[in-house]
Amino acid sequence: MQEILKEAMREREGNRIPYSTFIELALYHPEYGYYMKKKEKIGRAGDFFTSSNVSSLFAKQFSRFFMRLVSDKIVPPIICEIGAGTGRFARDVLTEWRTSDPQSFSKLRYLIIETSPYHRKVQLEMLSQFVNVTQYAALADIPKGFEGIVFANELYDAFPVDVVEQQNDMLYEVSVGLKDQHLEEVIHPLQKKEILQYLERHRLHLKNGQRLEIPLAMGRFVQELSRRVKQAVFVTVDYGYINDEWMHPSRREGSLRGYYEHQLVRNPLERPGEMDLTAHIHWDELQLAGEAAGLHTMLRMKQRSFLLSTGILQHLVNHQDRNPFSEASKQNRAIRSLILSGGMSDAFDVMIQQKGIPQLKLERYMDFTVCPASL
Numbered sequence: 001m002q003e004i005l006k007e008a009m010r011e012r013e014g015n016r017i018p019y020s021t022f023i024e025l026a027l028y029h030p031e032y033g034y035y036m037k038k039k040e041k042i043g044r045a046g047d048f049f050t051s052s053n054v055s056s057l058f059a060k061q062f063s064r065f066f067m068r069l070v071s072d073k074i075v076p077p078i079i080c081e082i083g084a085g086t087g088r089f090a091r092d093v094l095t096e097w098r099t100s101d102p103q104s105f106s107k108l109r110y111l112i113i114e115t116s117p118y119h120r121k122v123q124l125e126m127l128s129q130f131v132n133v134t135q136y137a138a139l140a141d142i143p144k145g146f147e148g149i150v151f152a153n154e155l156y157d158a159f160p161v162d163v164v165e166q167q168n169d170m171l172y173e174v175s176v177g178l179k180d181q182h183l184e185e186v187i188h189p190l191q192k193k194e195i196l197q198y199l200e201r202h203r204l205h206l207k208n209g210q211r212l213e214i215p216l217a218m219g220r221f222v223q224e225l226s227r228r229v230k231q232a233v234f235v236t237v238d239y240g241y242i243n244d245e246w247m248h249p250s251r252r253e254g255s256l257r258g259y260y261e262h263q264l265v266r267n268p269l270e271r272p273g274e275m276d277l278t279a280h281i282h283w284d285e286l287q288l289a290g291e292a293a294g295l296h297t298m299l300r301m302k303q304r305s306f307l308l309s310t311g312i313l314q315h316l317v318n319h320q321d322r323n324p325f326s327e328a329s330k331q332n333r334a335i336r337s338l339i340l341s342g343g344m345s346d347a348f349d350v351m352i353q354q355k356g357i358p359q360l361k362l363e364r365y366m367d368f369t370v371c372p373a374s375l
Contacts, residue, residue: 001025001032001273002183009178016177016186019256019268020160020217026272027158028115034273035116035158058338059092061312062235066093066149067101068365070108074357075233077104078148080111082139082225083155087112087123094130108132109148113139139221145230153237156281159221161213163256164190164199166206171199174211176269183269202243202284211254212246213279219289226293231356234295237303239347240281255280286351287375295353297375298362303348304339305371312339 004025009015027034070077084090090110098105110133114120120135127133136142163174165187173195177186190196195214199205206212241251258265260275268277287297301309354360362373 001029004029004032005176005183005272006178009176014175014177014186014188016175016188018173018175018192019163019213022176022269022272023160023277027160027277029273032273034276036118037273038118056092056095057312057315058307059089060096060315061307061310062089062151063093063096064100065235065310065365066151067097067104069149069233070104071101072364074360075148075231077108078111078146079108080113080142080146080148080150080232082113082150082152083158084112084114084123085119085153087119087126089151089153090123090133091126091130094127094133109134111136111142113137113142139224139228142228144228146228147231148233150225150229150232150234152235155238156215156218156221156236156286157238157240157278158276159215159217159279159281161215161217161256161279162192162195163211163213163254164195164206165211166208169208171206183272185269198285201288202282204243204246207252210252213254213256213282215279215282215285218281219285222286222289222295223293226290226295226355229355232354233357233360234290234351234353234355236286236351236353237348238281240283240286240349243282243284246282283349283351287353290353295355296358298352298354298360299373299375300349300351301371301374302346303350304341304346305374306350306366307339309366309368309371311367 005017005022008017008021008025025033028036030036066079069075079093081090090112094105094108094110097108110130112120112123112133112135114123114135115137117137120137123133123135165172165174167187171190172187173190173192175186175188177184194216198214198216198219204212241255245251256268256277256279258268258270258275258277260271265271265275283300287300290297352362366373
């Protein structure tokens, strides 16, 4: 990976590459990129967890929401999951659907867009019992005119970002270069037009010493996604901030980090190709880019609020046994871990958007008296 990065730098003016190029290579290089390697990444033996690793209840709750959309003929029975990881979420959704509504399950199609050959192989093993699953390596492989549900869990936080920093009342771009054969950050006056337009569009004014990631790749992906979709409900689960939150003093160092064996690595340059890289997403940009591409944002709320408003508490089990390892005890613990303050759901939001479905009324599917809708 070091040689690949050096070669990329030699081809650029100033022998430096944008952070977005560094992240693209470190995560997605066909042979040496972190996500492309034959390596366990998610779960206890990997480098990070996702909510679907906590309990199958996470996916089951979304499955019930999806089933109601289909049963009311809001969308046809087609789900497209982008970035499915190990396939665990897909397995749990399909299992719940098959158990709850075998008749509609017979018509259900589950599409997966997965860049990583390793993860596609893992998914095939995880989903071997289901014949209604189809994998694609890229968004461009999906036929245009898609209709159904588009689901993405922790997708955009792994997209390449550019990095800017304000110093001495001047904006600089933070790039990646070499010093004594070691990777180092290099700052230079910001000249990239796209970044300047992004900051102006969102009215973001950095203070001296403040750093911020710019998610240009996310905006481009949303545009391409919309071009391939005719009618759909889009459900995005991720961690991030709105613009006002980005301007808070506690965010002055930005959010780009690495994770290696479940340990936070503050220097993103430390283990290129060997560790996960992630940055909190910009919710305002996801909404704005979506609106520009024809995706109407209906709500954004905390993951905890989504799970509560869709009825997860109905699955708490009354039990008399004192065995902490019983199925009832484990299920109740999983629900608590998903909804209690201080747990994973504090960090995650759920955004729901629609394209071409103006008749969709979310109050039919979510109890907003439990958790009010928000944007």
